[in-house]
Amino acid sequence: MHIIPAIDLKDGRCVRLRQGERNSASYYGDDPVLTAQGFAAAGATTIHVVDLDGAFSGNSTNRLVVNQIVKKSGVAVQVGGGVRTEQDVEELIDSGVLRIILGTLAAESTDEVSLLVERFGSKICVGIDARDGVVMKHGWESNTNLPALAFALEIAKCGVERIIYTDIKRDGMLSGPNIEQTVALAQATGLRVTASGGVSSLADLARLRDANEPLVDSVIVGKALYENRFTLEQALQLKN
Numbered sequence: 001m002h003i004i005p006a007i008d009l010k011d012g013r014c015v016r017l018r019q020g021e022r023n024s025a026s027y028y029g030d031d032p033v034l035t036a037q038g039f040a041a042a043g044a045t046t047i048h049v050v051d052l053d054g055a056f057s058g059n060s061t062n063r064l065v066v067n068q069i070v071k072k073s074g075v076a077v078q079v080g081g082g083v084r085t086e087q088d089v090e091e092l093i094d095s096g097v098l099r100i101i102l103g104t105l106a107a108e109s110t111d112e113v114s115l116l117v118e119r120f121g122s123k124i125c126v127g128i129d130a131r132d133g134v135v136m137k138h139g140w141e142s143n144t145n146l147p148a149l150a151f152a153l154e155i156a157k158c159g160v161e162r163i164i165y166t167d168i169k170r171d172g173m174l175s176g177p178n179i180e181q182t183v184a185l186a187q188a189t190g191l192r193v194t195a196s197g198g199v200s201s202l203a204d205l206a207r208l209r210d211a212n213e214p215l216v217d218s219v220i221v222g223k224a225l226y227e228n229r230f231t232l233e234q235a236l237q238l239k240n
Helices: 032-042 052-057 063-073 086-094 104-108 110-123 148-156 179-189 202-210 232-238
Strands: 002-010 013-016 026-029 046-051 076-080 099-102 124-131 134-137 142-147 162-167 192-196 216-221
Touching: 002 032, 002 052, 002 063, 002 232, 013 032, 026 032, 032 046, 032 063, 032 232, 046 052, 046 063, 063 076, 086 099, 086 110, 099 104, 099 110, 104 110, 104 134, 110 124, 110 148, 124 148, 134 148, 142 148, 148 162, 148 179, 162 179, 179 192, 179 202, 179 216, 202 216, 202 232
Parallel strands: 002 046, 002 216, 046 076, 076 099, 099 124, 124 162, 162 192, 192 216
Antiparallel strands: 002 013, 013 026, 124 134, 134 142
């Protein structure tokens, strides 16, 4: 079980939202690069970065910060939020980003996902962000009316190897991850799945690990780290 700490960027600062609501931000620091370096020093091998301004508006205002995280953290970085064009993908990959997370773009055009996978291979993954089992887009503010499972099955046809599944109602709420749905998506699609949203304790991580689904091989942890529910070092000790 790969533990991936998260950095959400808003106005160049580290924040956490509650259920993705843009006006619910709690700020946790003015130096995301320093935060990333701290995660790396604690043993993280991958960092999950979301450009919230890009997710809400479609226009990235945090790209320079992302580039600095990539350059100065010394570990792999995966990035999502506001990635709406092939040029966005190309620029991020050229800057050294390991993996690009497609959200709104994927919800609006699986054909475009297929083209991007054909060009960039495993550097492309898809974020499936669902509220009450329905996929959301545009910073989780627009309902697609697509059931998450049906959408995941369509994404599997695009050649994507991995999805990141977020239960929006649990995100930032410290209420525990939706293990049942995460495992169900993995088993139905045959894709590797990164769990996201709701981790509140080491016990949550242990339950996800003990679900014993090999395709659910990683989990994103955010607010629990910022709220000092446990340390990244403690989480990394649990991963096996």
